[in-house]
Amino acid sequence: NTMVFGCCIEVKKKSQVDIQPEKKDNAVVVNTSKAVVIRSSSQIKLMPTLDESDEIHYCNYLAPSVHYLQHQFVKYIVEEGFDETSTLHEIEDLRPDKPGLILQKGLDVSCPIDCRKGAAFVHCIEGEDNVGLANYMLSYTWRYTVKDIVETLVAYCNQKNLDPKNTFVWICCLCYNLHREVEDGRPMSYEDIEETSQRRNLEEVSQRRIERIGTTLTMITPWDDPMNLKRIWCLFEMYKAHSDEVCNLDIIMPPKEKESIISAIAEGIGADGKGSIDQLFDAIERTNIENAIASHPNDKVTILKVVKEEVGYYAFNTEIKNLMRNWVCDVVTEAINDAEINLSKGDDSKRFELATFISRCAGFFSRTGVHHENALRLHKKSLSIYSSIKTSESKIAKARTHNNIGTEYESMDHYKWALKSHLKCLAIFEEVLGKEHGDTSTSYFNIGAVKRKLGDMNGALQMYEKSVEIDKKSKGEHHPDTASGYSNIGKVLMDKECFDEALQMSQKSLDIR
Numbered sequence: 187n188t189m190v191f192g193c194c195i196e197v198k199k200k201s202q203v204d205i206q207p208e209k210k211d212n213a214v215v216v217n218t219s220k221a222v223v224i225r226s227s228s229q230i231k232l233m234p235t236l237d238e239s240d241e242i243h244y245c246n247y248l249a250p251s252v253h254y255l256q257h258q259f260v261k262y263i264v265e266e267g268f269d270e271t272s273t274l275h276e277i278e279d280l281r282p283d284k285p286g287l288i289l290q291k292g293l294d295v296s297c298p299i300d301c302r303k304g305a306a307f308v309h310c311i312e313g314e315d316n317v318g319l320a321n322y323m324l325s326y327t328w329r330y331t332v333k334d335i336v337e338t339l340v341a342y343c344n345q346k347n348l349d350p351k352n353t354f355v356w357i358c359c360l361c362y363n364l365h366r367e368v369e370d371g372r373p374m375s376y377e378d379i380e381e382t383s384q385r386r387n388l389e390e391v392s393q394r395r396i397e398r399i400g401t402t403l404t405m406i407t408p409w410d411d412p413m414n415l416k417r418i419w420c421l422f423e424m425y426k427a428h429s430d431e432v433c434n435l436d437i438i439m440p441p442k443e444k445e446s447i448i449s450a451i452a453e454g455i456g457a458d459g460k461g462s463i464d465q466l467f468d469a470i471e472r473t474n475i476e477n478a479i480a481s482h483p484n485d486k487v488t489i490l491k492v493v494k495e496e497v498g499y500y501a502f503n504t505e506i507k508n509l510m511r512n513w514v515c516d517v518v519t520e521a522i523n524d525a526e527i528n529l530s531k532g533d534d535s536k537r538f539e540l541a542t543f544i545s546r547c548a549g550f551f552s553r554t555g556v557h558h559e560n561a562l563r564l565h566k567k568s569l570s571i572y573s574s575i576k577t578s579e580s581k582i583a584k585a586r587t588h589n590n591i592g593t594e595y596e597s598m599d600h601y602k603w604a605l606k607s608h609l610k611c612l613a614i615f616e617e618v619l620g621k622e623h624g625d626t627s628t629s630y631f632n633i634g635a636v637k638r639k640l641g642d643m644n645g646a647l648q649m650y651e652k653s654v655e656i657d658k659k660s661k662g663e664h665h666p667d668t669a670s671g672y673s674n675i676g677k678v679l680m681d682k683e684c685f686d687e688a689l690q691m692s693q694k695s696l697d698i699r
Contacts, residue, residue, distance in 0.1 A: 634646045
């Protein structure tokens with residue numbers, strides 16, 4: 187009643203629990219009502235509990251190890267004339283008249299599930315280090331390259347201290363039997379197959395597979411316009427894994443993409459207030475389940491119906507966006523930790539580099555609009571490093587950091603603390619840059635804004651007027667900054683009920699604009 191197909195075992199129901207183990211190909215297989223146990227000389231592997239209807243289908247949960255993907259799968263592709271940079275679609279375009287590399291592997295192999303000719307790729311893999319019960323599920327698209335997928339999974343194992351030989355990843359193109367779909371006789375495309383296993387039984391994917399496997403790995407690439415955020419199945423899998431209490435969701439990406447994100451943050455923002463990292467946040471903001479792509483219209487209709495009935499589109503989109511934003515914050519936090527390890531014990535130039543990177547990361551957290559406490563903590567850490575470096579450059583950086591700390595306090599409505607920080611910034615600017623410098627003008631302006639919030643209208647007016655005088659000299663009467671200064675003076679005069687003077691200032695501002 188137990189059939190062994192290479193490394194794949196199909197177990198049929200036994201009426202008793204106490205079964206004598208049967209030795210097959212140097213492995214001992216025992217079937218119980220609780221679990222299927224695969225024993226070898228080196229380890230014991232337990233499948234999750236299987237109900238009666240699952241016992242003949244558990245081969246659906248077999249998956250290649252990361253070790254196999256890194257060493258054997260890549261080798262197989264290269265030997266067949268492709269390379270690591272080939273996409274999954276390029277190595278398997280699902281033509282029934284000319285099978286690609288994935289279909290070819292199981293072309294003449296009997297499927298252990300239905301005993302028909304034509305098996306899934308995973309059912310052709312042998313060796314306990316190469317194949318086993320899936321403990322991870324990869325959510326991805328066929329447009330990803332083999333290199334990106336493999337490097338991402340290897341990096342994940344390294345990060346989590348996982349043994350690649352015991353990390354088995356369910357990947358639909360390798361674990362689902364594509365032969366059966368091709369045999370249906372209808373025109374196919376790689377987008378069709380990308381969602382084939384899901385299409386047959388939505389509930390299987392949304393509940394059973396995700397729950398049984400336990401951890402879903404959502405792969406992000408490219409970092410500035412993630413493909414998976416445009417695919418309805420990827421979004422749905424991400425949401426299901428995240429919202430299910432018994433499941434885990436990890437967002438992963440190729441190492442080179444992670445480096446690119448960190449570089450984008452390290453660049454900071456330009457004069458227009460924009461930075462490269464904004465591309466990612468724009469992509470996240472555009473995420474909308476209603477606009478996501480599905481190869482089959484029925485797929486989209488079905489998923490949208492489920493989403494609408496369970497949580498609604500707005501709540502779904504909000505959850506995905508928050509999940510992605512929090513993930514980016516985690517990536518940045520990890521990058522800061524790495525930078526501190528690599529640069530904190532260096533010379534002054536290295537420590538200055540570290541302080542600047544931390545400061546820009548703090549700016550990133552601030553711009554999310556919800557992580558001001560993290561931003562404040564990082565700015566203070568940056569300030570501490572700048573203060574330990576005795577150069578004029580570090581002194582200016584220290585002043586700007588005081589300004590940034592003040593801005594974070596403002597965002598948190600701690601205006602007295604904000605004023606103290608801005609005054610520290612002003613003192614350094616006046617000492618090092620002089621009272622007529624543009625940065626000094628900005629500091630006056632910021633102090634004026636805080637004093638106004640504190641109700642000190644005379645103090646606010648004095649600061650705004652000093653700022654405007656500098657801007658008129660350095661930038662000109664008709665510069666937008668000068669106009670902004672006149673406008674703010676007008677607002678303070680309105681607060682003081684000096685209406686005629688307020689009107690004059692407002693008109694001056696409008697004339698420039």
